[in-house]
Amino acid sequence: MAATILITGATGLVGFRILLAALAAGHNVRYTVRNDPQTVSSNPAVKSLAPSDRLSAVVIPDFTAEGAFDPALDGVTHIIHAGSPVPVPTYDPSPQVYEPTVKIASNLLASALKTPSLQRVVITSSYVVNLGLPVPPTAATYDITPAVPSAATRVPLPSPFPEVFSGVLEAYILAKMVELDNSDKLIQTRSPHFTIAHVIPGYIFGRNEPALDAGMMQAQNSSNNFLMMGMVGGELPFPIHGGFVHLDDVADIHMRVAFPPEPAEAADGIADFGVATPVDYATIFDIVERAFPKAVAAGVFKRGKVPTLSVEYASNVRELLGRELKSFESAVVDVAGQYLEKLGMEKA
Template identity: 35%
Template sequence: MAGKLILMTGSTGHVGYRTLIEALSKGYKVRAAVRSEAKIAELKAAKPSQPYLDQLSFVIVSDMEKDGVFDEAVKDVDFIVHIASPLPGPSDDHEAAIIQPAIRATLSILHSALKQPSVKRVVITSSVAAVLPPDAREFTVDNVEPEPQGPYGNPFEAYMASKKLAYHRTLDFIANEKPIFNIVHIMPSFVVGKNALASSPKDALSGSNAIVMTPVMGQHNPVGMMAAVCHVDDVAFVHIASLEPGIQGNRNFGVNYRGDKPVVWDDAIEIVKKHFPKEVEKGVFPLGGSMKSLPAGFDASQTEEVFGIKFKDFEEQIVSIAGHYAEVVANA
């Protein structure tokens, strides 16, 4: 597949940048859709990008929600990898800030793809939230949940709803438009690991990285979080490997590490003590926190079987986050 052209959104995010480098390292050309010239400069300047600048081009799409905004961007592309999506954040209107942007941007790029016969496959970054049941039962990416109804009590609830609704609207698109290209959804659990674009301690421990490092950083979450987590490297790999022609389209792939025993968030403390004793002694990692581990029944083993891989374990995930955080702190 070397030399094929991918249109990619969201390439300045945690998952997006790692997926961008994965695609370039596999020989693909990438046209990155970004919101500004500043984002182009950021991607060009990043150290991991340097070997691949001749494979990388850009198109500015300042408002991804508008109809037709991707019409020029999709010209002559072989694949689309749509990663961009609103993250949970403070808002007075969750519907306008999170729900509708997630749906409209997805439908915008899909309808533009309909106009371009070169497009063979669209890969969409979804989430376990799109198929998450309300109880702790076992489930896979093929689970189907009812559409959520607002209002939403907080940004995280709205974010989870946006993933379900964007997924459902994409299924409607497939049924109604019957595109000649096929669609693959990637559904990861909490995505953690080194964020190569993060150059400050705050950025290195943002998003899911911050959640997972709660116990290590001396914080407490007695309410808890679902103990379902995966490494950003695995998420990026599955995105790009799913472009291979031997992989069936119009299907979902989950990414979630499950070992012989359930993930326990507080185990991160012992992992950090083992791998970073000097940093612990210096107070880089305060330790002493805790976070309740809620049951997680998400089985993504079929993805491992299809691609012949084993997802990185919880220890590798924590070492990746903590190692990068320690490096950034040392250089601050």
């Protein structure tokens, strides 16, 4: 029987790219949206795959409403859950980051338990779950675990748990940690009839098809916003984690985790899959300069400043992927190239 995958987050950087990978692999794909489903189905990258009736949408205005996913899961065999907020600095930490992250995932799993056809759930997490909070404020590094963190690392939740978050990053990290903890507990206590795995990536960069024009590339581009700052002369006032993975690899990893070879665990026996390669964001403009010298000479690209917070992480996806990971350089070139394309400029 053909797989039917429910994908959340298909309007975003990660979910959209996964949707393309799922369609390209020949699966039936159902995606959930809060608003107009055509933002996905009318995207040229989707149209070029001519999915016809293999693609359908379910509109769920509020993913946090009780039972919100029940009608979307009928007959679904796999779920890929990438529909969750990222820590946008202007967001209100609790209602726009923490609460929806935790509630959407628990809603989805509650509906999943009622879906007999379901075989596997893949949840997009973030490697901050394995790193924990960069606290106490006196700590200079992330050196809070006994070994280099990996997908197997479980950082204890803070006790007492904060009633108010210091900002969006704290809300995001704690929300992702709580979501992982809830999933672990559900596996232990409810013995679900399906398996659950997390894909745990570092910062994700790559060509983002939902960004339809040059303005969207700088403002509505998820983590790519940071890359754009580094290449158009922006200055980020805070450092971001220096662990990276290419968007194409993230999509590929999600598909391989959803449809795993036997056995379903990574070679190291871990059920979750983490990936983050060290990166120094000071190289962004150098890469652009090498790849697009004419656009640099024309002043389209300018050196920006994106400070890096160095992080060590032990990835465990190499065997699953069966190939080398794509380089940071290729992600920067892909994003800069898309920007030139949207400006109507030649890439040469």
